[in-house]
Amino acid sequence: MTDTTSPTLTGAFSDAELRDIRADFAILGTVVNGAPLVYLDSGATSQKPRQVLDAERYFYEHDNAAVHRGAHTLAALATESFEDARAVVARFVGAADDEIVWTSNATEGINLVAYAISNASLGRGGDDALRIGPGDEIVVTEMEHHANLIPWQELAARTGATLRFIPILDDGSLDLDRLDSIVTERTRVLAFTHVSNVLGIVNPVDVLVARARAVGAVTVLDACQSAPHLTLDLKALGVDFAVFSGHKMLGPTGIGVLYGRSELLNALPPFLTGGSMITTVTMESAQYLPAPQRFEAGTQRVSQTVGLAAAVRYLETVGMHRIAEHEAALGERLVAGLAALPGVTVLGQAAGLHRVGLASFDLAGVHSHDVGQFLDDRGIAVRVGHHCAQPLHRRFGVTSTTRASAYLYSTADEIDQVVDGVRDAATFFGVTR
C-alpha cells in the first residue's frame, strides 16, 4: 500500500525524519475502525519503537538471569545489563547512578518516598530530620495527578501531619502569590508536578524549589509528563526526589524510576523489604544495604530496565531538544485549533506559559466519553474522563474532559484531524447547527 498520509513538516523534524521515526513504530501503521490509527494518547502511555522491543528480545534470548545473585555467566551478564541501564537513565536526567532506584512505575516511586518517611516517623530507622508528625505540613498543588496526592493524604493521616495545597488560577498556572503563605517553616514536604498531565503547562520548578529550600522542606517532583518530552536535568532543577514512568517515554510497562539525592536516599529507611536489599539477617532483625539496593527488594524486573535504556538511547539519538521543539509546535497548533471551535473550552489555556504537546478540553453539551467515541470511530485515540485529576477538574467546574496528547511521532496532520473530528462531533451530537 502506498503512503497517502505522509506526515507534514513540523518543528524541528524534516518530513523525511518524521517519516523515519514513524517507521520505527509498527503500531502506527494499524488501521482502527477502517481508518489509519491517529494515536494522540501518549500522555497515558507512549508507543514503543522496534529498538525497544529488540532490546528486550535480545536480553531474553542472550542474557536472561536473576540479577545481583548467582555467580554464573548469565547472572553476571544480566546484572551488567541491569546496572548499565541504570547508568543510561542516570545520565539522561543528570543524576549519579546510585541516585536511581528502579520501581514498577512513578506511582510506586511516590509511595516509596511517602512510606519511607512514614517508617522513619515511626522510628524504624532513617535520619531523624526526615521524621514528620503533628504540626508538620505536607504541601501539594491543586493540579496533581492522584498518584501525587493520595500517597500524601495517607502519609498525613498516618503521621498526624496536615496536608495543604497550592491553588491554581483560572489560566491553569499555580497561584504563586500564595506560595510563601502556604509553604512555610512548618512545611516538611513539597510535592508537585513538573508538567500537568491535564493542562500540559510546565510549572516553575525553580520558584518552588527556592521556596522549599528557604524553609527546609524536601521536594518531590512528578516528572511523568516532563521526562518523556523535555530535556530533564534533575541536578540543575535542584529537586530532592523525582519520579517518572518508563512506559510514557517509549519504554516498557512495569518499570519506573525514583531519583533521590544520594544523601537523602541513604537517610531513608526501606519501604519494601525482603531479599537482595540486606547485608546481615538474623531471626530478629536485618541490616540494610545502601541506596539504591535498599529500595529494590525481591527479584527485579530486568528486561524492562533494558527496554527503558533502549528507549532513552532512542530519545537521545533523536535529541530531546528537538523532540521538545516538535511537540511545542504541535501543542500550539492543537490549542489554537481547538480554542477556535465554537463551544470548546481548553482547560488552562494560557498564552505565554510554556506547554508540551498536550491539551484537555470540554465541548459544551457533549460528554467527553461521547467525543472520544466519535473520534475513535475515525481511528483517533484520545483520553477521556478525569485523567486521574479529579480535584483539578472540579476546580474548572467540569467532571471530565477529552485530552489529546502528542509525542515525537505525532504529525501536524494528526493534530488537524483531531481538531476536525471535534468540530464534526459537535455537529453529530447536535450542539452546533
Add this chain to the structure above:
Amino acid sequence: MSSTELQALYQELILDHSRHPQGFGLKDGAAAQSHQVNPTCGDEVTLQLHVEPGTDTVTAVTWEGHGCAISQSSASLFTEMAVGLTLPDLQGRIDLFRTAMRSRGAIEPDEELLGDAAALGGVSKYIARVKCAMLAWVAAEHAIAQVDAAR
C-alpha cells in the same frame, strides 16, 4: 462522516433521551435510592424507586446524575420501562438487559420486554461503554435489594 456502527450506537432515540431525560429530579417518598459512580470517568447517578405499598409495583423512577449520552439516555429509558412493573419483574428486566449488554453484540435486547431501552443494544459492541449503559440499572438493582432487605 461517521460509520453505521456509530450511528447505531447513537440512535436519534438515544440522543433525544440524553437531551430530554425522563424522570430527572429526585423526589421525596422513595422506597429506596442508590448512588452509583463509574470510577473510570466519574459519571454518577442517584436513582430512586417509588413503589406502591402492598403491590410492589413501581409507580415512578426519579434520578439525578451527570454523564455521557449513553448513561443519561439509559437512565431515562430505564425510567420509562420500569413504571408499572413489579419489583421481581423489574429485576428480571435488569438481568435481561445485563445479559444483552455483556454479549458483545451477540444478543439483541428483547424489545417486547425492554421497550425503547432495547435501542441501547448497540452499546454491547463497545466494551468500554457497557458500564455507562449499566449505571442506572445497577443503581436500580441496588435499590430493589434495599427494599427486599427492609422487609
